[in-house]
Amino acid sequence: MSRTLCFALLVIMGCQSTPQEITVTYQESAEDFPNPERGFYHPTNALASKFEPLSEGVLKGYRSPTRKGKAEYDVVSTLIYRDFVLDNFTTQPLSEDFLTQIKTDFSTARTAGVKLIPRFTYIVKTKKGNCPDVSICPPYGDAPKNIVLGHIAQLKPVLHENADVIAFVQMGFIGIWGENYYTDYFGDASNNNHQKKLLDANWQDRIDVLKALLDATPPELMVQVRTPQIKQRQVYGIQAPVTSEPLTENEAFNGTDKARIGFHNDCFISSPDDYGTFDDYGNSATPRKSETATLRKYFAADSRFVVVGGETCSDDYSPENDCGPAGHAEQEMKDMHYTYLNTSYNNDVNNDWVTGGCMESIKRNLGYRFVLKTGVYPSAVSDSLKVKLSLENVGYASPVNARPVELILRNVDDKSVHTFTFRTDIRKWYSGNVALIGSFSVSTIPAGSYELLLNFPDAHSALAKRAEYSIRLSNHEVWEAETGFNKLNFRIKVK
Incomplete structure (x- = not known):
């Protein structure tokens, strides 16, 4: 089975071959849109x-x-x-x-x-x-x-x-x-x-x-x-x-x-x-x-x-x-x-x-503007999930205020959400390239197919679930306006 076909089946129904790393490339958007604090x-x-x-x-x-x-x-x-x-x-x-x-x-x-x-x-x-x-x-x-x-x-x-x-x-x-x-x-x-x-x-x-x-x-x-x-x-x-x-x-x-x-x-x-x-x-x-x-x-x-x-x-x-x-x-x-x-x-x-x-x-x-370049993901996991994201801040500055950077796994069938927090300080995402790497235990997550999403919510609990206060990536077809999540347009199998 070719890598391209495996990826296509993975997104649609899940690939049954040996788990492998898949690299996804994202397209930058030139759209001017609102983002918090800039x-x-x-x-x-x-x-x-x-x-x-x-x-x-x-x-x-x-x-x-x-x-x-x-x-x-x-x-x-x-x-x-x-x-x-x-x-x-x-x-x-x-x-x-x-x-x-x-x-x-x-x-x-x-x-x-x-x-x-x-x-x-x-x-x-x-x-x-x-x-x-x-x-x-x-x-x-x-x-x-x-x-x-x-x-x-x-x-x-x-x-x-x-x-x-x-x-x-x-x-x-x-x-x-x-x-x-x-x-x-x-x-x-x-x-x-x-x-x-x-x-x-x-x-x-x-x-x-x-x-x-x-x-x-x-x-x-x-x-x-x-x-x-x-x-x-x-x-x-x-x-x-x-x-x-x-x-x-x-x-x-x-x-x-x-x-x-x-x-x-x-x-x-x-x-x-x-x-x-x-x-x-x-x-x-x-x-x-x-x-x-x-x-x-x-x-x-x-x-x-x-x-x-x-x-x-x-x-x-x-x-x-x-x-x-x-x-x-x-x-x-x-x-x-x-x-x-x-x-x-x-x-x-x-x-x-x-x-x-x-x-x-x-x-x-003005301020920050994050462009997602590539993401490297496993096709399937059982215990540990490792993701590698490459971004670029093309803005003039990094974000001024601290906020979490979260990887979201959302079950394709029941829409349940599981949240993992990267160990990073977004205030140090200065102009230029940003490498975001995380390794997370998924052993307690029920088996199933999950969408991957990226979330940058406000640090204050009163605003954390407000999409208006979440950071949007400057990419085509990633922004989910109702949740404030950024879709990574990839699915994994949790075994």
């Missing part, structure tokens, strides 16, 4: 002074192609950026009513099958005046440190109760838009202040806020900061040089602050230094200065192991922020391991990716 996000604001809750219907609709604002492109999305603007609470504790409204938003996200990227801010409006920066003048309207720390303490139980529908948390709190720059209380490094840098006391106050937020955020989740130097100063102290060492693979994903701090660049490729993203903001004894080359190198190395996202903010840096060959937008996303971007801002930049021909690639490859 891709373009939809931005939303919730002002405490005029709270507008999230809509379940609208959130569910984002999983289908949707166009926002001035965008000339559609996106499918599982991520919602939620800016909770605490404008009513700059001098007082958060009210129970407002905390309840936040909880309701998380509940709505859970029902809709999406996850939130929360940021807490105090002011999202600027005002013009007689100041050096003209269009952004003080006082800015954020809150002092004692108020911020009190709010973080109030938010801690809310964040922990809703860890399952939080993708990652942005630092926020300090300054306009929560971007840690134009601030009344934490050191104004802008042209509006003669200081034009951050003093030691300013850094200590910022570190205290970040430490409090890391403590308030569920330990399995990452917190993103606006600039790489914020992480360096939190990890190594307020005197830390910009040459401080980035995260290493041995240090990654171990739950320490160093392993949990990622980045949100809200001026992606907007200028040579991304509007101060790669500046050294100094301290009491040193001046502010540009350190673009050094901090970009740090960012690129560190970001391999932490979440990176953000938004574009200015098209003045065209063609550098365009598609290749004139620009380097895609290469920047690869080098800096981008997991997500804002679909609504700045569309003057993003629309250039449409006309330049790289938008479809960006939509597919």
Whole structure:
């Protein structure tokens, strides 16, 4: 009996010859489809002074192609950026009513099958005046440190109760838009202040806020900061040089602050230094200065192991922020391991990716994108089942949050399911080839014919059986939408 005929009979009715290893080859798909915790996000604001809750219907609709604002492109999305603007609470504790409204938003996200990227801010409006920066003048309207720390303490139980529908948390709190720059209380490094840098006391106050937020955020989740130097100063102290060492693979994903701090660049490729993203903001004894080359190198190395996202903010840096060959937008996303971007801002930049021909690639490859290449399986087993899978992550980054990787055996006749968990950390499935090998005891499984499937469920039990929260492989004819399983299109006999 030929190998080809044996495989055909195996799939249809079971091959009766001596068990052998069969290699199955899979076809890659170019389809853009929703996957959890990656891709373009939809931005939303919730002002405490005029709270507008999230809509379940609208959130569910984002999983289908949707166009926002001035965008000339559609996106499918599982991520919602939620800016909770605490404008009513700059001098007082958060009210129970407002905390309840936040909880309701998380509940709505859970029902809709999406996850939130929360940021807490105090002011999202600027005002013009007689100041050096003209269009952004003080006082800015954020809150002092004692108020911020009190709010973080109030938010801690809310964040922990809703860890399952939080993708990652942005630092926020300090300054306009929560971007840690134009601030009344934490050191104004802008042209509006003669200081034009951050003093030691300013850094200590910022570190205290970040430490409090890391403590308030569920330990399995990452917190993103606006600039790489914020992480360096939190990890190594307020005197830390910009040459401080980035995260290493041995240090990654171990739950320490160093392993949990990622980045949100809200001026992606907007200028040579991304509007101060790669500046050294100094301290009491040193001046502010540009350190673009050094901090970009740090960012690129560190970001391999932490979440990176953000938004574009200015098209003045065209063609550098365009598609290749004139620009380097895609290469920047690869080098800096981008997991997500804002679909609504700045569309003057993003629309250039449409006309330049790289938008479809960006939509597919933000974050992870797993392509199954081959699988090697036995035709029949009695005691031990060994499978060898070859995959490739063609995306810009690995998954940010831990989740199980499961082999599913589903009985062809009675549809009973048996689950085996691979010994692997999906967060270490970096861009490039991935080998997944598992050996499992099947001695207790009833004899019969079984389909093989691969499952990447959410790590939280409340979402583990929700297909919307499971990872889909980028292959033709593998996705099972009703279960969230990926079919390996192979059957084995358990004797």
